[in-house]
Amino acid sequence: MKETRRRHVEPAMTVAPLRLEERGGADDATPFELAPAPAPVRGGPVTDEDPDAFIEMIKHYDRPLRALVYRLMGDRDVMDDVLQDVYLRAFRALPSFRGDAAPGTWLYRIAYNVCIDELRRRQRQPRVPLDEMHDQPHDGIDPGDVATMRGDVAQALGELPMDQRAAVLLVDAHGYDYARAGDILGVPPGTVGSRVSRARATLRLALGPQS
Amino acid sequence: MIRRRGGDTTVAALLRQLPVPEHADDFFDRLRAQLYAESDVSVDTAASTVIDLSVRRGDRRQERSRTQRMLRSATAPAAAVACFVLVVGGGLLARRTAEERQRPSGAAPATARDFTAAKNQRFVVPQPYTPAKTGVRVRFGTNMPGHVPNREVQVQSFEGVISPAGDYHLSRVAPSIEVNFSAQSGSRTMYQVVKGKPSVLYQSDLPLGPPEPPDQANLPATLSRDLGAAVRAINAERPADVKRTERLGRPALEMTDQGSGGTLFQKQHVIVDVRTGFPLLVEQWKADGTLYRTLDVTEIVDDQPIPASMIAPPLPTATTQSTESKHFAASTLADVAKAVGYQPLVPLSMPAGFELARVATAPSLDPVDGQTNPAYADVVALVYRRGLDTVTVTTRRAAPAGALGSVSAPGVVPAPLATTAPLQLKDPLVQGTPLPDMSQPTTISTGALAGDVVNVGIYPVVWPHVWAQHGDLIITIAGDLNRRELLQVAGSLQAYVH
Numbered sequence: 001m002k003e004t005r006r007r008h009v010e011p012a013m014t015v016a017p018l019r020l021e022e023r024g025g026a027d028d029a030t031p032f033e034l035a036p037a038p039a040p041v042r043g044g045p046v047t048d049e050d051p052d053a054f055i056e057m058i059k060h061y062d063r064p065l066r067a068l069v070y071r072l073m074g075d076r077d078v079m080d081d082v083l084q085d086v087y088l089r090a091f092r093a094l095p096s097f098r099g100d101a102a103p104g105t106w107l108y109r110i111a112y113n114v115c116i117d118e119l120r121r122r123q124r125q126p127r128v129p130l131d132e133m134h135d136q137p138h139d140g141i142d143p144g145d146v147a148t149m150r151g152d153v154a155q156a157l158g159e160l161p162m163d164q165r166a167a168v169l170l171v172d173a174h175g176y177d178y179a180r181a182g183d184i185l186g187v188p189p190g191t192v193g194s195r196v197s198r199a200r201a202t203l204r205l206a207l208g209p210q211s
Numbered sequence: 212m213i214r215r216r217g218g219d220t221t222v223a224a225l226l227r228q229l230p231v232p233e234h235a236d237d238f239f240d241r242l243r244a245q246l247y248a249e250s251d252v253s254v255d256t257a258a259s260t261v262i263d264l265s266v267r268r269g270d271r272r273q274e275r276s277r278t279q280r281m282l283r284s285a286t287a288p289a290a291a292v293a294c295f296v297l298v299v300g301g302g303l304l305a306r307r308t309a310e311e312r313q314r315p316s317g318a319a320p321a322t323a324r325d326f327t328a329a330k331n332q333r334f335v336v337p338q339p340y341t342p343a344k345t346g347v348r349v350r351f352g353t354n355m356p357g358h359v360p361n362r363e364v365q366v367q368s369f370e371g372v373i374s375p376a377g378d379y380h381l382s383r384v385a386p387s388i389e390v391n392f393s394a395q396s397g398s399r400t401m402y403q404v405v406k407g408k409p410s411v412l413y414q415s416d417l418p419l420g421p422p423e424p425p426d427q428a429n430l431p432a433t434l435s436r437d438l439g440a441a442v443r444a445i446n447a448e449r450p451a452d453v454k455r456t457e458r459l460g461r462p463a464l465e466m467t468d469q470g471s472g473g474t475l476f477q478k479q480h481v482i483v484d485v486r487t488g489f490p491l492l493v494e495q496w497k498a499d500g501t502l503y504r505t506l507d508v509t510e511i512v513d514d515q516p517i518p519a520s521m522i523a524p525p526l527p528t529a530t531t532q533s534t535e536s537k538h539f540a541a542s543t544l545a546d547v548a549k550a551v552g553y554q555p556l557v558p559l560s561m562p563a564g565f566e567l568a569r570v571a572t573a574p575s576l577d578p579v580d581g582q583t584n585p586a587y588a589d590v591v592a593l594v595y596r597r598g599l600d601t602v603t604v605t606t607r608r609a610a611p612a613g614a615l616g617s618v619s620a621p622g623v624v625p626a627p628l629a630t631t632a633p634l635q636l637k638d639p640l641v642q643g644t645p646l647p648d649m650s651q652p653t654t655i656s657t658g659a660l661a662g663d664v665v666n667v668g669i670y671p672v673v674w675p676h677v678w679a680q681h682g683d684l685i686i687t688i689a690g691d692l693n694r695r696e697l698l699q700v701a702g703s704l705q706a707y708v709h
Contacts, residue, residue, distance in 0.1 A: 051246035055239060067231045076232040083234075084242055091246050153225040172223035203222045 156206030168199035346517035420603030447693035551589035560703035602690035
């Protein structure tokens with residue numbers, strides 16, 4: 001095992017920048033993958049031999065992954081546990097990662113798979129703790145319209161089936177198109193579309209007739 | 212790309228605004244330990260659960276250096292073309308040259324001396340009120356607007372104290388919330404009992420005001436001060452639409468409005484305190500006639516000094532503490548150009564009495580809605596104060612569409628748009644909300660924006676404001692100004708050269 005991994009270690013390098021045209025144009029771009037990543041630590045590469053560089057790299061993607069995993073798992077402690085596993089798996093997989101997918105997509109896919117594994121292990125559908133969603137200090141203090149609607153949509157989101165929740169988060173909150181969301185979820189784009197449609201319909205209901 | 216309209220846009224915007232929890236404090240320490248343990252598996256003999264990082268990291272680095280030197284020398288040419296895409300280098304998107312980025316196109320720069328001289332040339336627009344200068348104490352009841360069918364309107368009681376410097380303390384009686392805000396440092400401390408646990412959230416580097424979302428601004432959003440400023444501005448230009456009245460023994464402005472609430476509410480009735488600009492009564496109804504929001508001030512005092520102990524009282528002890536930065540770092544006019552890479556546009560002329568109170572910059576901001584306006588970068592915000600009155604002037608770059616989204620990493624600066632072609636922008640003050648864009652175009656004839664069409668928004672749901680696109684910059688001026696004042700300030704903007 002050890003020898004196998006070392007044989008597959010790619011040489012150190014920084015990579016040709018992602019460009020809009022390479023990803024199908026601005027309309028096809030995911031929000032954060034087109035944002036410049038921070039410079040690599042010490043100007044060096046990201047390999048499975050440099051945990052610090054790897055951590056610096058994943059910090060660029062950490063917030064969107066937290067956003068997704070928390071909404072899928074519904075608990076902050078579980079989110080942390082899942083993301084520890086996600087990053088560990090990604091670190092192990094570095095030698096075999098050849099850039100066929102964008103790094104963000106790759107990490108999303110790992111994260112989704114870990115969430116599925118964890119949910120299967122727990123044998124239950126999670127529910128986002130509603131009181132927590134409403135009572136977080138920075139939300140609870142704001143009785144404005146948007147804050148309330150956020151609470152409503154968070155509640156409705158937490159009650160969606162897992163597949164719909166993941167689809168609508170990837171497409172509507174994270175900006176993926178159906179094709180790439182399908183890559184992450186392991187389903188055809190059309191399936192993503194139908195899941196998103198059902199999810200949106202449910203969420204619109206939660207916001208009331210005005211929305 | 213998915214096109215969304217109407218309710219889907221609202222849903223998407225709300226999904227992007229959902230809070231994202233932080234990791235536990237030791238998250239990355241634990242991860243680092245795991246990764247080093249994992250890394251050891253391939254170098255040493257067995258994984259260890261307890262790692263002395265200080266010793267073993269050094270050993271590993273020596274080993275790595277040898278390995279990497281060997282790999283680099285053997286495969287460097289291939290490395291240059293291979294696509295092991297894990298690090299996206301800086302400068303990956305088309306950037307303008309440094310010279311091009313430095314100066315907003317068409318702007319004639321003014322020096323610091325010009326701005327100093329201009330301080331004594333403030334213009335005066337007659338006001339129907341004398342701005343309050345002693346701070347305000349207020350008690351009021353308001354509700355959390357309901358969107359879920361059959362949700363009851365529950366009024367909660369608040370008390371607030373706001374100083375003329377902009378500091379405030381706000382408390383909700385039950386369930387208990389205590390908020391201290393410091394205008395000088397741009398920080399806020401919020402105490403609340405969450406799931407039975409007393410919690411404190413420290414927020415730093417808060418935005419200075421609109422167009423950033425109201426829950427991040429420098430006034431308690433609960434008091435709807437923006438609505439008060441709007442009614443005062445409407446009164447200045449269309450006095451027939453506003454009725455002079457009295458409430459709580461104080462001179463007040465009263466107006467009824469239909470249609471400006473977008474999909475939030477159909478009709479509203481507002482009474483605004485003339486001296487302080489705070490609404491004394493707000494009632495908003497949905498299309499079906501049910502109450503959407505209510506705000507009822509029961510006591511307001513503005514002619515007595517506010518002791519410091521009332522502005523920042525000690526908060527109860529909390530068992531849970533968390534911190535959050537909103538990324539608006541304090542700066543000075545002399546330093547902002549270095550921070551953002553261009554000369555900011557600064558007003559040479561402000562209404563009499565307004566003084567520059569705070570300057571801040573933010574490297575990148577999530578777009579408010581993400582579906583219409585691009586993400587923002589290199590934001591410069593200036594807030595001017597005249598007692599309780601404020602004006603916020605911001606300049607920001609439009610980042611490439613989709614470059615940030617709500618998932619941007621703090622501190623990541625996107626490339627600016629490499630085009631000066633007009634963007635299809637929405638009003639930055641209402642984008643991402645169900646409120647309509649009712650701003651009206653007007654051409655500016657002086658200053659850096661000479662020849663530009665700016666949009667003036669005076670309607671009773673948002674701060675009175677002007678917004679415009681100038682090259683790849685987006686300009687906003689918002690606050691306690693009427694149309695004439697807004698246009699005069701907009702026409703006095705100049706690129707600032709220190």
